[in-house]
Amino acid sequence: MAEGGEDGYDAPTIQEFFPPQLGDFWWSPTRINLIGFFMAGVLALFFVMAFKKPTMVPGKLQNLGELAVDLVYKNVIDEVMGTKGRRFAPIIVTLFWMILAFNITGIIPMMHIAATAVIGVPLVLAIVSYVTFNYAGIKEHGVGTYLKLNLFPPGVPKPIYLLVTPIELISTFILRPVTLTIRLLANMMAGHLLLVLFFGATSYLLIEAEGLLKLAAIPSFAMGFAFVCFELIVAPLQAYIFALLTAVYIDGATSHEH
Amino acid sequence: MHPSLQPSGEAVAWSALGSLLAGPIVWGGVGFLLDRHFGTGRLLTAIGVVVGSLAAFYIVYLRFGRDDQ
Numbered sequence: 001m002a003e004g005g006e007d008g009y010d011a012p013t014i015q016e017f018f019p020p021q022l023g024d025f026w027w028s029p030t031r032i033n034l035i036g037f038f039m040a041g042v043l044a045l046f047f048v049m050a051f052k053k054p055t056m057v058p059g060k061l062q063n064l065g066e067l068a069v070d071l072v073y074k075n076v077i078d079e080v081m082g083t084k085g086r087r088f089a090p091i092i093v094t095l096f097w098m099i100l101a102f103n104i105t106g107i108i109p110m111m112h113i114a115a116t117a118v119i120g121v122p123l124v125l126a127i128v129s130y131v132t133f134n135y136a137g138i139k140e141h142g143v144g145t146y147l148k149l150n151l152f153p154p155g156v157p158k159p160i161y162l163l164v165t166p167i168e169l170i171s172t173f174i175l176r177p178v179t180l181t182i183r184l185l186a187n188m189m190a191g192h193l194l195l196v197l198f199f200g201a202t203s204y205l206l207i208e209a210e211g212l213l214k215l216a217a218i219p220s221f222a223m224g225f226a227f228v229c230f231e232l233i234v235a236p237l238q239a240y241i242f243a244l245l246t247a248v249y250i251d252g253a254t255s256h257e258h
Numbered sequence: 259m260h261p262s263l264q265p266s267g268e269a270v271a272w273s274a275l276g277s278l279l280a281g282p283i284v285w286g287g288v289g290f291l292l293d294r295h296f297g298t299g300r301l302l303t304a305i306g307v308v309v310g311s312l313a314a315f316y317i318v319y320l321r322f323g324r325d326d327q
Contacts, residue, residue: 171280
C-alpha cells in the first residue's frame with residue numbers, strides 16, 4: 001500500500017499487483033490468488049445451493065439464482081443471439097458472474113483488490129471465450145467455410161481482398177483475445193491504482209501533513225469515495241461487456257449471414 | 259448478429275473497434291518494414307496507416323453499415 005514516510009508520500013506502483021507468495025513453495029498462492037479462490041467458492045456455493053433441489057414454486061435462494069441467470073439470458077444472450085443462443089448459456093452466465101464477483105472484490109473491505117487486476121485471470125477468460133467462439137464456428141460451418149466467412153467478407157471486389165483479408169485475420173484471430181484481456185485488466189488495474197492513490201494521499205495528508213495542508217485530506221477522501229462509487233459501476237459494466245462480446249463473437253462465428 | 263434483433267450499440271462499437279485497430283496496425287506495420295528495407299524514412303508507414311484505416315472503415319461499413327443487412 002502507498003503510505004507516507006519520512007521522505008514524503010509514496011505513490012502506488014505496479015508492485016501493488018505483485019504481492020509476495022504466502023508460503024515457500026512454487027505453487028504458494030498470493031493474496032490476490034486467495035481472493036480469486038474465495039470468490040469462486042462463494043459463487044459456486046451460491047449456485048449449487050440455489051439449484052440443488054429446484055421446485056416449481058421457487059424458494060428465496062432459488063428465486064435469487066433464477067434472477068441471476070435470467071439477467072444474463074435477457075440482457076446478453078437473448079439480445080444478441082435470440083433464444084437459439086441459450087445453448088451457450090452455461091459459459092456466458094458463468095463468465096458474467098465470475099468476472100463480476102472477481103471485479104467487485106476491488107471495493108470489498110479487507111480484500112481491496114480485484115482478482116481480475118492481475119493478467120492471469122483475464123487472459124484465461126479471454127482464451128475460454130476465444131476457444132468457444134472458434135469451436136462453435138468450426139462446428140457450425142467446418143474449418144474451410146468458417147475461415148472463408150471470416151476472412152473474405154462477401155460483396156467485396158476481388159482485388160480488395162488483398163487489403164481487407166489481412167485486417168480480418170488479425171482483428172478476428174489475434175486482436176479479439178488481446179482486447180478482451182487488456183480491456184478487463186486495464187480497467188481493474190486503473191481502478192485499484194486510483195483508489196490507492198486517493199486513500200493513500202488522504203491518510204498521508206491527515207497524519208503527516210502540517211497546518212492547513214491537512215484540510216486537503218477532505219477533497220482527497222471525497223475523490224476516493226467518488227471512485228469507489230465509480231468502481232461499483234465499472235465492475236458490472238466490464239463483466240457485461242466481456243459476456244456481451246463473447247456472445248457477439250459466438251453469434252458471428254455461427255451465423256450464416258456475414 | 260441475429261437478423262431479427264436490433265444489435266446493441268455496445269456490441270457493434272466493440273466489434274468495430276477490433277477492425278479499426280487492426281487496419282492501421284497491419285498496413286502501418288507493413289509500411290514500417292518496407293521503410294526499413296528501402297530506407298524511405300516514415301513515408302510508407304504513414305501511407306500504410308492511412309490505407310489501413312480506410313480499409314478498416316470499409317470493413318466496418320460492410321459488416322454493420324449496409325442498408326440491406
